[in-house]
Amino acid sequence: MIIMSNDSLFLEPTRDVARALLGCVLFRVTEHGRVAGRIVETEAYVDDDPANHASRGKTKRNASMFGPPGHAYVYRIHQVFCLNIVTRPEGVGEAVLIRAVEPTEGLDIMAARRKTDKPRLLASGPGRLCQAFDIDKSLDGMPLDGDGLGLYRADQPVTQIVTRPRVGISRGVDKPLRFYIADNEYISKR
DNA sequence: GTATCGATGATCT
């Protein structure tokens, strides 16, 4: 079952959304075909959170974080892109960063984009994921409604969730807002 | 206008 961008899931507290997205399947359809993967690692970026791009108000870059829930916030960091899903009622500025998926469909397409055959290197990391899924700034602000980019609800709830501090940030480092499926091969390291 | 700094990844040791 597809999770539409207006699903009430996105109105739950953002850390709960981050946990609920584990086990869901992210998919993308382009002219190259269809790719999909099971979400195995997420991070929550919340209100009153110095690591959150939205924490210092709305700017041109983070504008879609203040847009409707269930839509994408895509930004560039260094030379790569990262995909977030906006949560909460419009205007709050919270989101979930999708950090890693376990590839399930279209591995050959991902391998071509990533220039590697190793399944573990296809989408284990936010930048790798975006490269494998052909996600760039043009998807910033777009709904995840299954037209090009979409989500399937998890077949079964994920029970073994590990909670840790977030990765790669310099502020808000103490907050335990990174979540991943225990013992999964496809989480990003560090 | 100019400087700085990342929610990263690849590569080398």
Add this chain to the structure above:
DNA sequence: GATCATCGATACC
């Protein structure tokens, strides 16, 4: 484990 590629948004003057 360390370095650096590379670029745009943001901060600062």
